[in-house]
Amino acid sequence: MNLTLAEIARCLGTLADEGFENTVVTEVKTDSRTVEPGDLFFCIAGENYDGHEFAAQAAASGACAIVASRMIDKLDAPIIMVRDTKAALGRLAACWHDTCGAKLVAVTGTAGKTTVKEMLHAVVSRKFATAKNYRNFNNQIGLPVSMLKASADQELWIMELGISRLGDMEELAPVASPDLAIITNVGPGHLEGLGDEAGVASAKTTLLRYLRQGGRAVIGKDYPLLWNAALELVDAPVGFSGRDDADTDFFAVFLGAASDGRGRFRLRTPDGDGELTAPFLGAHYAENLACVAAAAHCLGLSRDDVVEGVNAMTADPQRFCCKIGKGITVIDDTYNANPLSMAQSVRTAREMAGEKPLVLVLGDMRELGKEAMALHEELGRVLREVAPAMVFYKGDHFLDVERGFGGYMREADKPEAFLEAWRELCITEGVVLVKGSRSLKMEQFANVLCRTLDARAQGGGL
Structure with missing residues (x-):
């Protein structure tokens, strides 16, 4: 971005103070911890924080101005007042788009x-x-x-x-x-x-x-x-x-x-x-x-x-990224999950496995509201369709998925416990899909399994 404070003030519908015409903004920041000299700091209020409380810290770090929706005392930086700082941030971005x-x-x-x-x-x-x-x-x-x-x-x-x-x-x-x-x-x-x-x-x-x-x-x-x-x-x-x-x-x-x-x-x-x-x-x-x-x-x-x-692309390490280790393909698809992406990934993993064993390491799909139970039960029916060798599951909807699946599943609360259960399967070839909503950190399961497979490939056993 290459706008002066005066241009920004006009974008936000406020008056430009003296000196604004000569102040060029380096970058816009909403996190006071990242502010550097010449940055413009927006005081964004969230559910668990209020950026106005960190305005002084941003000013001390060299912010050229503060965009705020309420007065802040004893601040060593000019303040641009707006009604809603989040909406103002959007208006400024739209203005910059039009300028460019x-x-x-x-x-x-x-x-x-x-x-x-x-x-x-x-x-x-x-x-x-x-x-x-x-x-x-x-x-x-x-x-x-x-x-x-x-x-x-x-x-x-x-x-x-x-x-x-x-x-x-x-x-x-x-x-x-x-x-x-x-x-x-x-x-x-x-x-x-x-x-x-x-x-x-x-x-x-x-x-x-x-x-x-x-x-x-x-x-x-x-x-x-x-x-x-x-x-x-x-x-x-x-x-x-x-x-x-x-x-x-x-x-x-x-x-x-x-x-x-x-x-x-x-x-x-x-x-x-x-x-x-x-x-x-x-x-x-x-x-x-x-x-x-x-x-x-x-x-x-x-x-x-x-x-x-x-x-020319490089595969994203958490978006259906395949990691092959001595007969076992681990699919790390842990970036996030919803019913559509979960069903797509499970069916594709089955197709990739072919006649070889398919192991599913899955977690809850979050933010589904009142439909959560029914949609997790539907996920269970998708699992039954692909006939996995084993399903490991983490989350509150274990019983809903199990009801739809109609078969044996194992809980997988911690990566270490999952790894012990994995060893019991004695699978030497096949496909393992790891997927769940981002907050469940399912990548931990993919990582611990890949480390184990790497050790086996290097002669370290299971």
């Missing part, structure tokens, strides 16, 4: 949005100077901070938008004001705040109301609730699909694993149809690949650009 004139791509959806953002960035950054938000910094603070980190010479900004309750998209979408809106899919995620799948579709497609003039929409066509909701808001959305029988110009299907552990996919676009390999595996990645191909096409890129971009 960059084209903005907004990505949302129940599952796969971070993967699509990263994959699209890998593709388009080969042609354009491109900005993106870090991992899933996608809420009312993360989105504007990410936009404010983008520079004026980056001509394309790819920004992920994440929502968990009604009204979130109404706050995020006008900040992004996209030229291209991507909605990957909808499913039963964040039902505690969004109600049901129809509510999720309605909330996600609210983004389309804030498309810039001439803007386009890329929508998952495999989800009727989403597609129909989108058709009510835009005339000609670009559809994509993870099924080869879909009526769309953009589809991809997963063909299985290559000998080097990479994924084999078929990708069809108006530019061509054929096979490619990529550093990821699974049918759900086919949907993401088709989505990226459709978005890239809208941005003027070809199928070849997509193939080259995805081939």
Whole structure:
């Protein structure tokens, strides 16, 4: 960002004090511990903290000014007063976007949005100077901070938008004001705040109301609730699909694993149809690949650009990342979980295992509200469908999953206890999927198993 305090004051609808015209802001910060000389500090109030209480610390660290919604005494820095600091942060990001004139791509959806953002960035950054938000910094603070980190010479900004309750998209979408809106899919995620799948579709497609003039929409066509909701808001959305029988110009299907552990996919676009390999595996990645191909096409890129971009990617270590150790493939998919992504991952793991044993190490799916019991029972039925050799489970919904599964499961509260139970299975080949909501820290289970397999591969036994 390269704005003066005077320009920022005008963006926020306040008067510029003397000296503001000559003060250039280095960066915007919301955490006082990271403030450096020349930064602008926003006092954001959260559930468990209030940034106003740390304004003095930010000023002492060299903040050039403080944005606050209430008066703060004895502060050695100028104060810009606003009614709501979080809303003001969004207004400033939108103002910076308008100043730069960059084209903005907004990505949302129940599952796969971070993967699509990263994959699209890998593709388009080969042609354009491109900005993106870090991992899933996608809420009312993360989105504007990410936009404010983008520079004026980056001509394309790819920004992920994440929502968990009604009204979130109404706050995020006008900040992004996209030229291209991507909605990957909808499913039963964040039902505690969004109600049901129809509510999720309605909330996600609210983004389309804030498309810039001439803007386009890329929508998952495999989800009727989403597609129909989108058709009510835009005339000609670009559809994509993870099924080869879909009526769309953009589809991809997963063909299985290559000998080097990479994924084999078929990708069809108006530019061509054929096979490619990529550093990821699974049918759900086919949907993401088709989505990226459709978005890239809208941005003027070809199928070849997509193939080259995805081939240059490095797999995310917590997003269906396969770690092969002497006959056992451990799939670390621990970044997060909802019913849609969980079912996709479980079925893909079964496909990868083939006739070999499949072991599932799973945890609760959080933020499902009143539907939590039923959706965990449904997960159990998905598990029964794939016939795993063993299910290890961590979380409050063990009994709900077990009821749907109808078979024997083992609790896995701690990684060490899981490891002891794993040794009892005496499995020498197969696939292990580890997945659960982020707060459960399921990566600890994947890590301890991988360390054990590495030791075995080096002759250290089990």
